[in-house]
Structure formats: C-alpha cells, structure tokens
Amino acid sequence: MNIRASVIVSVVAAFLAGATAGAQSKLNLVTSTEDLASITREVGGDKVAVIALAKGYQDPHFVEPKPSFILAVNRANLYIAIGRELEIGWLPPLITSSRNAKIQPGANGYLDASLNVRILDIPTGQITRAMGDVHPSGNPHYWLEPGNGRLIAQAIRNKLSELSPADKAYFAQRYDDFDRRLAAAEKRWDAAMAPYKGTKLVTYHRSWPNFMERFGLEVIGYVEPKPGIPPSPSHTLELIDEMKRGGVKLIVVEPYFSLRTPQAIANQVPGGKVLILAPSVGGVKEVTDYVQLFEYDVNLLAGALKQVVGK
Ligand SMILES: [Zn+2]
DSSP: OHHHHHHHHHHHHHHHHTSOGGGGGSEEEEESSHHHHHHHHHHHGGGEEEEESSOTTSOTTSOOOOHHHHHHHHTOSEEEEOOTTTTTTTHHHHHHTTOOGGGSTTSTTEEETTTTSOOOOOOOSOOOGGGOSOOTTOOSOTTSSHHHHHHHHHHHHHHHHHHOGGGHHHHHHHHHHHHHHHHHHHHHHHHHHGGGTTOEEEESSSOOHHHHHHTTOEEEEESSSSTTOOOOHHHHHHHHHHHHHHTOOEEEEOTTSOSHHHHHHHHHSTTOEEEEOOSSTTSSTTOOSHHHHHHHHHHHHHHHHHHHHOO
16 A cells, blocks of 8 residues: 555645644544544543544454545544554554654554553463464453443543643543443443353453453353454364353354354354344444443343343
C-alpha cells in the first residue's frame, strides 16, 4: 500500500492545510477498537472526535487497513491502542506510515490502554510456535470486564487532561458520571450471573478469561485447538468427549467465527447449545456502547445458563 498510501497522505495533507480552524477545537482521537472509542466518548464528551479503526463485528487480530485509516491516524492528536500484541498484525505499519510524530509509540499522543488493567494468561516459561498465536504479554481481551473498563476510563481521563489541561474538570466530571453508571449496572450484572457461579462452558477463542473470571464461570476448553488455529477433527472429538464427561452444554462463539464446528459439537453433546455473544461494542447492532455491551452479553448468557443449568 506504500505508493498509494503516500499519495493519499499527500492529498489529505493538502486538504487539511486548507481546512477550517473550527474542527481544531476538538481533540482528534483514533482508537483501535469500538470499545475504546466508546469509553473515550464517555470521558471526552463533546471535547473529542473519536474514530475507531476495527469494527466490533471484525476479529480484532485481523483487520484490513483502509486508506481512510491513514487519514484518521495522520490527523490524530491521540492514538489509543489495546496493546498486548492484539494489533500486532496491522497497527505498526499504519502508525509508521502515518507521518504523525505525535502518535508514535512512546510519544505523548500514544496511549496503550493495557498498562494499568488486570491482565490474565501471562505465559510462564518458554513460548514456542507450537503453542499457536499465544500473546507473550498476556491475554489482550481484557476490556471484557467492567472493572478493567473503569481502569481504562481512568487512563483516558488522565491522558485527555494532560493533552487539554483547560478541560481537566470537565473530563473528571464525565469520568465520575461514567463510573457511577457503570457501578450501578455492575450490581445488576453480578446479581444476574450469581446463580450460575462455577458453571463450566466452552468458548471458541480465548476472548473471555476476564469476563468469565468476573462472573465466576469456568472455561474448560476452546473450539480452536490453539489460539488463532482453526478447529481440527481430532481436537473437536476430544472436546466433545470432555464436554460429555463434565456435563458441559454451552459453547460461546464470537460473531466473526463460523458456526459450523460449534454447531456440530453442540449436536453431539446432550443439551448442547451454541450462544453468540458480542466481544465488542458494535459486535451486534444492539450494542452501541460499553455499558450496553455487558447489558447484552449478561442478559443473553444468563438466559442461556438458565436453560442449560435450570436455575
Ligand atoms: Zn485473541
């Protein structure tokens, strides 16, 4: 994309040079995912214009860069990344070719949202290729836990206050409001999930360790034999056996994976059921912000658990 990209950047730069000053009153923010964009909007309110690169219905490990991404990243005051190598396949070349010194990793306008949150699955010992697409710095799907969402919001509040000190009180007040609404919702979600503590289930990808830990559910296996590796017949047979032995019925699938193998597994397991949950804002059209994400997933999951566990 290099020659085309640089032509686009030149055209865009010329256009921006002539753009009105009105747009400059807001901070231009770009985030890797819609979850980060939603939390940023909560805290930044009308002082920020936010663009998310990966859509919630896409696998965030594999995102096809578009020319519009270069425009967005080129004019950003701040880039907020998930980190923990989630974006390793697509973000580094985009940042490098953005011609924007402010948002290079290590610069003031680059925020890695993972630095102050609870990270699970940090591997111990040596990592080999045979382990599949394992992230050496831990599981990057950490936003799927509201406590981590709060910590992300704090990091964003601090960074926005640093970039726009005059609006510090505004960001603090917006954060406090988000924190209050999230805390009230968390009580609801914890209550809805409480009857199912200790229930075992299976997920397609290892997207849910923080979510399942929070709500006390136990993931006993994955449809993928290893992270990022497609299902294989031998692994599928082992998983079916394990589910039968443990009386495990529920298979949680992210919306961007094929339902073929999960459905085949569910058909072999007594009472087996496939449930599509949204791993991100925008993963399904009902989920339009970060609080809605848990509202949607918790309601759906509690409903499915009620059916399979019968509480
Ligand atoms: Zn992953």
